[in-house]
Amino acid sequence: MQVQPYLFFEGRAEEALGFYREALGAEVTALMRFKDSPDPLPPGMVPPGAEGKVMHAEFRVGDATLMASDGRCSGQARFGGVSLSLSVPDEATADRLFAALAEGGQVQMPLGKTFFSPRFGVVADRFGVSWMVVAAAA
Template sequence: MQVHSYLFFEGRCEEAIDFYEKTLGARRGMLMRYGESPEQCPDGMLPPGSDNKIMHGEFFIGESMVMASDGMVSGKPKFDGFSLSVDFTEVGAAEKAFHALAEGGAVNMPLGETFFAKTFGMVKDRFGMNWMVIVPKEMPKG
């Protein structure tokens, strides 16, 4: 069994995937636009001109797949109550990603050393997505 995150960007999905490619080295996977769907959406479900918006997409951060869509429900993404956590092995790489994610967003907890991490911080990106960036410390076992 696997669990995958599925993010709804309310009309900004392609922009978000482009951003994650630049900031986190994400790799684009499968992408289907509403206009490419083998079945039409029910009348009134999508705003006019949505044919080029993303119905379903995938991108990979490291080996992890994240699924995404434009969603087109409320017009404003809301990612409250959870964060995606991305692990790094080098502090410099974590700092670079953290600052890139924070551009146009907000730092919730600045990067810094903790008892469990060489560096750890929390940031909300320009799309409202919450991220935790960490370089974990080797923790004693048992």
Template sequence: MQIQPYLFFDGRCDEALNFYKTALGAKVEMLMRFKEAPPQTPGEGCKGPMPDGEKVMHASFKVGDATIMASDGMAQGKPEFKGISLSITAKDDAEAKRFFDALSDGGKVQQPLMKTFFASSFGMVADKFGVGWMVVAMP
């Protein structure tokens, strides 16, 4: 069994994918736009108007060995990510700093990156989309 995070960027998915490519070296493996979906039969599918055809219906990207899925969802406003954080383990303190600094760009630091009793580097940040990240490097 495998559990994968699925992030809804509410209209900012393309921007998020480009950000994660730069910040974390993410590789987009699959991307489907709403315009690629077959026409809906009345009474089937999502309720309400479909998002602009250029918006991302579904994407899958890799960060290291992890697969993360993403979408624009119904693209109706500001994305919100509450009660969840993604954890990324860096190979060393230098990589942890690089990830943390990149994710902090335009975001909000919640716990500065620092040495703790359980890690040589640990920090928490909400990136510019509001996605919570815990960055850790083990001693």
């Protein structure tokens, strides 16, 4: 059994995938657009003109596979009540990735030393996805 995050960007998935490619070195391993669906889409599933949006994508960040979609392309992505935890090997990597995720986003808890990590912080990226960045204890 496996649990994987599935993120709905409501029209900004392609932009988000590019951002994660740059910020985290993510690798997109699969991408299908609504127009590529082998079955006809139910009426009203996506607004007119959104046929080229991302129906389903898979991307890897380190050893983790995440999935993404533009969903119903409403423009109103919400990622409340959940954070993705990004565990990194050292403080320098934590600093670099936290700064990349914070660009255009909002720092919720600045990176700092905690009892469980030499570097821990929380940031919501420019898409509203919350990330907890934690460096391995020495």
